[in-house]
Amino acid sequence: MILKPMIRNNICINSHPAGCVRVVKNQIGHVKKSFAGGDDPAPAGTPRLVLVLGCSTGYGLASRIAAAFGYGAATVGVSFEKPGSATKPGTPGWYNNLAFDREAAAAALAAKTLDGDAFSDGIKTEAAGALREAAAAAGIPPKLDLIVYSLASPVRTDPKTGIMYRSVIKPIGKAYSGATLDMMTGKIGAASVEKATEEEIANTIKVMGGEDWELWIRALDAEGLLTPSTRTVAYTYLGPELSWEIYKNGTIGRAKQDLERAAAAINQSGKARAWISVNKALVTRASAVIPIIPFYVSCLFKVMKERGLHEGCIEQILRLYKDRLYTGESALDPAKVPVDGDGRIRIDDREMREDVQKETLDRMDKVTEENVRDLTDVEGFKHDFLEAHGFDVEGINYEDDVDPSGI
Numbered sequence: 001m002i003l004k005p006m007i008r009n010n011i012c013i014n015s016h017p018a019g020c021v022r023v024v025k026n027q028i029g030h031v032k033k034s035f036a037g038g039d040d041p042a043p044a045g046t047p048r049l050v051l052v053l054g055c056s057t058g059y060g061l062a063s064r065i066a067a068a069f070g071y072g073a074a075t076v077g078v079s080f081e082k083p084g085s086a087t088k089p090g091t092p093g094w095y096n097n098l099a100f101d102r103e104a105a106a107a108a109l110a111a112k113t114l115d116g117d118a119f120s121d122g123i124k125t126e127a128a129g130a131l132r133e134a135a136a137a138a139g140i141p142p143k144l145d146l147i148v149y150s151l152a153s154p155v156r157t158d159p160k161t162g163i164m165y166r167s168v169i170k171p172i173g174k175a176y177s178g179a180t181l182d183m184m185t186g187k188i189g190a191a192s193v194e195k196a197t198e199e200e201i202a203n204t205i206k207v208m209g210g211e212d213w214e215l216w217i218r219a220l221d222a223e224g225l226l227t228p229s230t231r232t233v234a235y236t237y238l239g240p241e242l243s244w245e246i247y248k249n250g251t252i253g254r255a256k257q258d259l260e261r262a263a264a265a266i267n268q269s270g271k272a273r274a275w276i277s278v279n280k281a282l283v284t285r286a287s288a289v290i291p292i293i294p295f296y297v298s299c300l301f302k303v304m305k306e307r308g309l310h311e312g313c314i315e316q317i318l319r320l321y322k323d324r325l326y327t328g329e330s331a332l333d334p335a336k337v338p339v340d341g342d343g344r345i346r347i348d349d350r351e352m353r354e355d356v357q358k359e360t361l362d363r364m365d366k367v368t369e370e371n372v373r374d375l376t377d378v379e380g381f382k383h384d385f386l387e388a389h390g391f392d393v394e395g396i397n398y399e400d401d402v403d404p405s406g407i
Contacts, residue, residue, distance in 0.1 A: 001087075001401060001402060001403070001404055002398070002399060002400070002401060002402070003015075003016045003089060003398070003402060003404070004391075004398060005386055005389060005391045005392075007184065009289065010182065010183065010184070010288040010289050010294075011288070011289060012385070012386070012388075012389045012391075014088075014089050014389070015089050015090065015091060015092040015095060015389045015390045015391075016089070016389065016390035016391050016393075016396070016398070016402065017084065017089065017090075017095045017390065017402055017403070017404055017406070017407050018390070018393075018396050018400070018402055018407070019387070019389075019390025019391055019392075019393040019396045019398075020092050020095035020096050020099060020389075020390035020407075021095060021098075021099040021390075021407050022390075022393045022394075022395060022396055023096070023387060023390065023393055024061070024065070024096050024099035024100055024103065025099065025103065027061070027062060027065050027313075027314045028065055028069050030314050030315075030318075031065055031066050031069045031070045031314065031318065032069055034070065034318050034322075035069070035070045035071075043328075043331065044331065044332060045326060045331030045332040046071045046073075046145075046326050046331055047067055047071055047073045047145035047146040047231075047326070048071070048072075048073050048074065048138070048140050048145055049073065049074050049075075049131065049134065049135050049138070049140060049141075049142070049143065049144050049145050049146075050063075050064070050067040050068075050073045050074070050075045050076075050144070050145060050146045050147075050148070051075075051076050051077075051078075051127065051131060051144055051146070051147045051148070051220075052064040052067070052075060052076070052077045052078070052147075052148045052150065053078050053118050053147070053148065053149050053150060053151055053216065054078070054079060054118065054148075054149070054150035054151040054152055054153075055075075055077025055078060055097070055100075055113065055148075055150070056077070056079035056081055056091075056092075056093025056094070056096050056097050057079075057092060057093045057096060057284075057388065058150070058152070058282070058284055058313055058388075059150050059235050059279060059282075059313050059316070059317060060077075060079070060148065060150030060151075060152075061093075061096055061100070061313070062313040062314045062316070062317040063148040063150060063317050064077050064100065064148075065100065065314065065317075066314065066317045066318055066321055067146065067148075067321075068100075068104055068107075068109050068111065069103075069107065069109070070318070070321065071321075071326075072109065073109075073145070073146075074109065074110035074111065074135060074137065074138035074140065075104070075109070075110075075111050075112075075134065076111070076112045076113075076114065076127060076130045076131050076134050077097065077100070077111075077112075077113045077114065078113075078114045078116070078118045078123060078127055079093050079097065079113075079114075079115065079118070080115065080116060080117055080118065080153065081093045081094035081097065081115055082094060083115075083405075084404040084405050084406065085404065085405050086403070086404070086405050087404075088404060089404040090404065092388060092389050092390055094115075095390065095407055097113045097115070098406070098407050099407060100113070101113055102407070109138075110134045110135075110137035110138040111134065112130040112131075112133060112134050114126055114127060114130055117157070118151055118153075118212070119151075119153070119156045119157060119158075119159060119212050120157070120159050121159045121219075124215070124216060124219040124220075125219075125223075127220075128219070128220065128223040128225060131144065131225055132225075142224075142225060143225060143226070143227050143230070144220065144225050144226055144227075144230045145229070145230065145231065146230070146231050146232070146233070146325075147216070147217075147220070147230065147231070147232040147233075147272065148232070148233055148234075149213045149216070149232065149233070149234040149235075150234070150235055151208075151212070152208075152284075152286075153207065154166060154167050154207070155167070155207060156206060156207040156212065158206070159215075165203040165206040165207050166203055166207065167203060167204040167207040167208050167251070167252075167255070168196060168200045168203070168204055168251055169193070169246065169247075169250065169251060169252055169286075169290055170193050170194065170195060170196035170200060170246075170250055170251050171193060171195050171196065171245050171246055171249070171250045171251075172195060172196055172201060172249060172250055172251065172254070173195060174195050175192060175193065175194050175195050176192065176193045176195075176245045176246050176250075176291065177190055177191070177192040177193075177291070178190070178191060178242075178245075178246065178291040178292035178295075179191075179291075179292060179295050179364075180291050180292065180294060180295055181294040181295040181298055181372070181376070181378060181381075182294075183288055183294055183298070183378055183381045183382040183385060184382065186369060186372045186373060186378055187369060188295070188367065188368070188369055188372065191291035191292075192291070193246065193291060196250070196251045200251060201251055201254055204251040204252065204254065204255050205251075205254055205255045205258050207255070208252065208255035208256070208259075209254075209255045209256075209257075209258030209259055209261075209262070210234070210258045210259040210260070210261055210262020210263065210265075211258070211262070213232075213234055213259065213262045213263075213266070214262050214265060214266060217232065217266050217269070217271050217272055217274075218271070221271045221272075226271055226272055228270065228272075228273075229273070229334075230271075230272040230273070231272065231273050231274075231275075231325065231334065232266065232272045232273070232274045232275075233274070233275045233276070233277050233320075233325070233345070234259050234262075234263065234274075234275075234276055234277070235276075235277050235279050236256045236259060236260075236276050236277070236278055236279070236344075237256075237278065237279060237280075237281065237348070238278050238348065238352075239281060239296075239348075240296070240352075240360075240361070242292065242296065242361070242364075243292055243293065243296060246290060246291055246292060246293075247290075247293075259276060260276050260342075260344075262274075263275065263276050263343075273334045275325075275337065275339070275343070275344065275345050276343075276344045276345070277320055277324075277344070277345040277346075277347060278340075278344050278345065278346050278347065278348045279316055279320075279347055279348055280311060280316060280347065280348045280350065280351040281293070281296070281297050281300060281348075281351060282297075282312065282313060282316075282384070283297065283381055283384035283385050283388065284388070287385075288381075288385055294378075294381060295364065295367075295376075296360070296364065297381055298376035298377050298378045298380070298381045299360045299361075299363040299364050299367065299375070299376050299377075300351065300356070300360045301376075301377035301380045301381060302363065302375065302376050302377040302380075303356055303359045303360050303363065304350065304351065304356060305377060305380070307355075307356065309350045309353075309356065311350070312384070316347050319347050320345065320347050324337055324338060324345050324347065325337060325345075363375045363376065
């Protein structure tokens with residue numbers, strides 16, 4: 001089957017297996033290069049057993065790759081993917097997971113990937129067993145060093161009630177209108193979103209807030225897999241004030257506030273040491289349809305690339321690990337992890353630099369459809385979006401026949 005990207009309303013509805021495999025290999029290669037001499041034993045305090053919830057794409061995938069191929073950690077990953085068949089490609093995450101598992105096996109790294117609903121009680125029990133198996137294969141105690149919570153599902157079924165909740169990306173209090181940029185055409189337009197109802201706010205918190213993170217910590221503690229030195233991190237985004245109406249002060253922001261509440265509760269419980277990591281703006285499978293985000297990110301990327309500051313998922317996570325969670329001091333003492341005044345880890349520091357923000361906002365004021373490709377990195381945005389689905393990947397011949405049922 002010859003596969004080309006199928007895009008409907010800035011959403012890509014298919015993927016390319018060979019492209020996904022190459023992206024995973026590229027990230028692994030980048031990590032190995034960053035950890036020159038990585039065949040040596042990992043230094044004290046770095047993770048040996050890691051659980052990544054939402055392991056198949058974006059920051060979750062990068063978190064797993066960096067832990068495994070950087071520190072030699074045994075990893076268990078959880079995600080919910082649609083497999084490919086002989087007639088239809090699977091989700092990008094399905095191919096990413098297959099590629100990770102194959103590369104981990106070739107490197108003799110203990111790894112187990114679970115496909116299922118991370119919000120369910122059943123997958124939590126299954127994960128406990130997989131962690132014990134991975135630890136045994138690696139010859140280490142079955143005690144978690146790091147739990148990465150990177151779930152980004154649009155729906156969640158409460159395991160206690162069976163009620164399904166659906167999240168929305170909407171403003172709170174009033175409707176929102178803002179400029180948008182079509183990455184495929186370079187056209188600039190306006191997008192509007194109606195304000196969220198109270199029910200939609202509550203549902204989004206239920207799906208994307210911290211309740212499930214806390215349930216995972218309790219479940220893993222009950223299984224005897226935690227120690228007082230277990231670390232856990234969840235990811236968030238703040239961004240500039242121009243995006244706050246739709247993001248920080250909208251339904252997503254309310255959910256992220258609940259994530260911070262959960263971090264505080266986990267720390268209070270003493271079951272693990274929890275942080276929220278504030279990460280930079282990146283292109284995700286969903287970001288192309290959020291008003292203002294494609295426009296802002298395209299300008300931001302241009303500015304950061306010109307200054308040599310741009311980072312993708314893997315670069316961000318390497319900096320999170322090497323410069324924040326596991327420095328010489330912080331690897332042994334969690335109190336030495338550098339945080340902001342609210343106790344959050346900040347790896348969005350380069351995006352939020354005053355000079356970067358000023359130039360980005362100045363460009364947004366100047367951009368027209370005539371100069372959009374000169375003042376913005378709309379092509380870079382488009383590339384990252386396609387690459388997340390296995391397309392536009394260097395070295396892949398998209399005229400080749402591929403089998404979507406495997407890799």
